[in-house]
Amino acid sequence: MAKSLLLLLALLLGFGQAHAYLTEADPAPGAVLETQPGLISLTMSEGVELKFSLFKIYRLDPIPEDKKELARAAKALLAEKIKLRNDEAERADTGLIEPQDRSTVIKLGLKEGLEPGLYIIMWKVLSVDSHSSEDFSYFIYQPAQP
Amino acid sequence: MILAALKGLLYLSSILLIGAGVFRFFIEKQNSELLERRTLLSLLSLGAIILAATTVSEIAYVLYDLLGSYDLTTFWDFVISTNHGKAASIRLLVLILLSLLISLAPDTWWSKQAFLLLGLGLISSFSAISHGASMAGSSLFVADLIHFLAAGAWAGPIFYLAYSQHWLDKANLYKPALEQISRIGLLSVMILFASGFFMSLSYMGEPEEFVYSNYGFSLFTKLGMILIILALAIYNRFVLMNRLASTGEVLDFRETIRWEAALLSLVFIATGVLTTRALPHSVTASLNPAENLLNLIQSFWR
Numbered sequence: 010m011a012k013s014l015l016l017l018l019a020l021l022l023g024f025g026q027a028h029a030y031l032t033e034a035d036p037a038p039g040a041v042l043e044t045q046p047g048l049i050s051l052t053m054s055e056g057v058e059l060k061f062s063l064f065k066i067y068r069l070d071p072i073p074e075d076k077k078e079l080a081r082a083a084k085a086l087l088a089e090k091i092k093l094r095n096d097e098a099e100r101a102d103t104g105l106i107e108p109q110d111r112s113t114v115i116k117l118g119l120k121e122g123l124e125p126g127l128y129i130i131m132w133k134v135l136s137v138d139s140h141s142s143e144d145f146s147y148f149i150y151q152p153a154q155p
Numbered sequence: 156m157i158l159a160a161l162k163g164l165l166y167l168s169s170i171l172l173i174g175a176g177v178f179r180f181f182i183e184k185q186n187s188e189l190l191e192r193r194t195l196l197s198l199l200s201l202g203a204i205i206l207a208a209t210t211v212s213e214i215a216y217v218l219y220d221l222l223g224s225y226d227l228t229t230f231w232d233f234v235i236s237t238n239h240g241k242a243a244s245i246r247l248l249v250l251i252l253l254s255l256l257i258s259l260a261p262d263t264w265w266s267k268q269a270f271l272l273l274g275l276g277l278i279s280s281f282s283a284i285s286h287g288a289s290m291a292g293s294s295l296f297v298a299d300l301i302h303f304l305a306a307g308a309w310a311g312p313i314f315y316l317a318y319s320q321h322w323l324d325k326a327n328l329y330k331p332a333l334e335q336i337s338r339i340g341l342l343s344v345m346i347l348f349a350s351g352f353f354m355s356l357s358y359m360g361e362p363e364e365f366v367y368s369n370y371g372f373s374l375f376t377k378l379g380m381i382l383i384i385l386a387l388a389i390y391n392r393f394v395l396m397n398r399l400a401s402t403g404e405v406l407d408f409r410e411t412i413r414w415e416a417a418l419l420s421l422v423f424i425a426t427g428v429l430t431t432r433a434l435p436h437s438v439t440a441s442l443n444p445a446e447n448l449l450n451l452i453q454s455f456w457r
Binding site for chain 2: 055058060062063110111133135138140141
């Protein structure tokens with residue numbers, strides 16, 4: 010009860026500044042795919058300024074053993090690669106499809122003939138409310154054995 | 156931390172600008188000279204310079220944070236193509252017009268209307284790129300605008316009154332000014348709480364998440380400072396105002412007004428910190444204020 014009253018008082022001050030975060034992804038985070046996806050679609054909680062946002066897909070090798078380790082490795086990869094320039098050859102994506110000035114839905118093309126493995130979709134975005142945020146999603150491409 | 160400081164300075168300097176206009180056109184009666192013109196212009200210039208510098212610095216910082224570097228071409232591209240850049244350009248233009256109006260225009264009905272319009276323009280340059288405006292459109296944009304305006308109308312003139320130099324030799328002139336500030340303050344606090352509550356409910360999904368988050372900690376710190384300021388304002392209104400009426404004593408008022416000004420500065424810095432922190436959220440959290448109000452009421456009984 011005391012906690013709720015304190016919260017009620019705090020609510021009177023008003024708050025609301027936040028940052029864009031992922032609300033939907035196709036493929037879904039952690040999806041295991043037998044066929045290579047044609048493109049990656051990310052839906053953010055609010056519009057992002059695409060000209061000043063970065064989206065990249067990298068293969069992470071070896072595949073971490075558990076989700077905690079995966080999160081740690083993905084964050085390290087993000088920190089290392091997201092601001093890297095002229096890294097198109099290393100990446101698995103071909104860049105934004107139908108780039109606009111701002112949008113909540115982001116579509117990324119994928120290079121053909123991806124190697125099987127774990128792929129980290131990373132981003133650092135500037136939302137239209139002028140805040141920047143970074144995060145990642147991932148999928149595993151594991152073609153069915155013939 | 157740099158961004159939080161920049162945001163805090165942006166809010167504080169905007170309030171200094173709004174406060175100069177409220178003080179000049181609505182608090183200080185013609186020629187009462189509670190504040191020497193030179194002091195008013197110094198504070199106004201300080202606010203204008205800090206606002207211009209932090210507006211430009213914020214863009215530079217955002218670009219550096221996003222891209223790891225920036226140059227003039229990228230800077231210009233950002234200014235003309237992003238919502239943030241466009242809002243910053245409008246802010247700089249309004250800042251110049253507002254400064255000229257407050258420092259040069261005579262105290263007439265037209266000047267007051269022009270000040271209200273430009274003040275609204277200045278605050279809009281923040282509200283238009285607020286989280287509410289980007290997520291839920293016009294209702295939260297208007298709520299954010301009203302919230303910021305009320306904060307400016309309440310806090311702004313207090314900074315100027317705190318610097319006023321004639322507490323000893325023109326004590327009798329302070330009573331009408333203090334009464335006017337008190338009236339504006341009471342109305343502003345009611346508007347601040349109503350608009351704040353509406354905005355909070357719009358963003359809040361699960362109430363419990365806030366309490367133990369970094370965001371919640373910052374919010375409660377700000378709450379503590381606001382409660383102290385409100386206590387000072389109540390003391391001013393019900394104790395010192397009566398003393399002033401009966402004995403003409405104003406020096407205690409000067410002290411509490413200065414404390415209020417110092418605490419309000421900290422509140423705006425805390426607001427800067429809050430705006431750079433992400434709210435605890437979940438994908439399923441609702442943006443519907445009515446639904447979130449029900450959640451809050453339910454949390455009272457848990």
